[in-house]
């Protein structure tokens with residue numbers, strides 16, 4: 001038995017439900033007859049649409065141009081013709097412009113023999129430029145533009161580059177499968193990032209419920225003679241959050257309102273690293289990603305390699321449809337994901353999973369008064385007092401909620417998960433943030 005570590009403050013241990021998909025190899029989802037490609041698939045401003053109705057597009061063609069440093073390029077996932085440009089709801093409920101492409105014609109990259117580019121001959125600037133051009137953003141869910149994350153301030157030495165293989169949300173196994181099936185490519189991606197960031201140390205954090213991935217990564221690192229440490233972590237949610245992961249691995253706390261770079265660290269998810277490998281070595285833009293489609297309501301849960309813009313309903317069909325009608329569909333994981341209802345909602349860069357939950361799994365007994373048990377406080381990894389913040393928000397006292405640390409809330413859901421009174425604490429935090437922005441407090 002190996003010693004494992006984790007973060008000390010707060011956190012919960014939900015059932016992980018990973019056995020539904022963690023032994024099943026990734027398979028390709030069908031190419032959609034119609035792709036719906038939103039211009040806003042990342043944190044920051046939407047991309048500017050570069051095409052019009054009737055235009056012919058090629059696989060991987062730039063169809064949305066980044067409008068600022070906090071934006072990202074968008075590429076067509078398939079060859080075809082622009083059928084229309086319309087407003088759609090994204091999986092997170094935000095409305096925005098999307099290009100609808102009807103699939104036709106030949107693929108430029110898929111199924112073709114690909115030339116591997118020699119990234120070792122490329123300068124740091126060229127590598128960064130490639131990552132930017134290819135529209136790479138964080139694929140762990142936050143969709144933070146990767147070029148911004150890798151832009152190290154003048155005079156700053158990155159001490160740790162941390163690779164996030166934690167995947168602590170229940171049901172999700174896309175990163176786990178990727179580590180098993182694309183081990184060497186991920187290690188190449190890490191070496192590319194090493195060239196950019198020149199960190200003193202590289203760590204890969206993986207939770208102990210993925211022993212095969214830990215072993216495989218360790219063996220591959222050893223075989224290649226790389227100076228990378230694979231660190232097994234005790235299972236605890238929300239360890240996949242970069243702030244918690246940094247506490248677990250290097251025992252450093254990102255300051256309130258700060259970034260990992262403030263403590264000399266950069267964190268990237270394994271899916272992002274794989275996308276960087278494809279962008280740099282295969283010259284491939286971010287046009288597909290791995291999505292876990294899971295839940296006991298589904299006939300055949302799976303991990304699918306999906307073209308961005310595919311309608312979620314088509315992924316559910318690919319998994320054999322529903323064995324039982326779901327009570328709730330979630331984009332992302334059940335702790336931090338977004339509920340949605342429309343099966344035509346497209347997969348975007350930030351969609352790590354589609355989870356179909358049954359009535360039993362979404363049981364929500366009625367709310368009762370707070371019994372001041374303090375469990376929400378004990379569970380909060382950010383050291384907040386959710387019950388106090390919630391009460392301020394309930395009373396419209398947003399300044400007081402801010403003073404209690406509302407903006408440090410990660411919306412991880414731990415407090416709501418443990419609350420015996422079933423008080424919708426996280427919804428309260430979300431509302432509080434919206435209101436403080438609206439009121440410009």
Ligand code: SF4
Nearest residue numbers: 380409410412413415
């Ligand atoms: S949702 Fe916010 S307040 Fe609740 S436990 Fe997570 S960080 Fe703390």
Ligand code: SF4
Nearest residue numbers: 370371373374376419
């Ligand atoms: S866990 Fe729920 S009942 Fe207990 S103190 Fe927090 S809000 Fe109140």
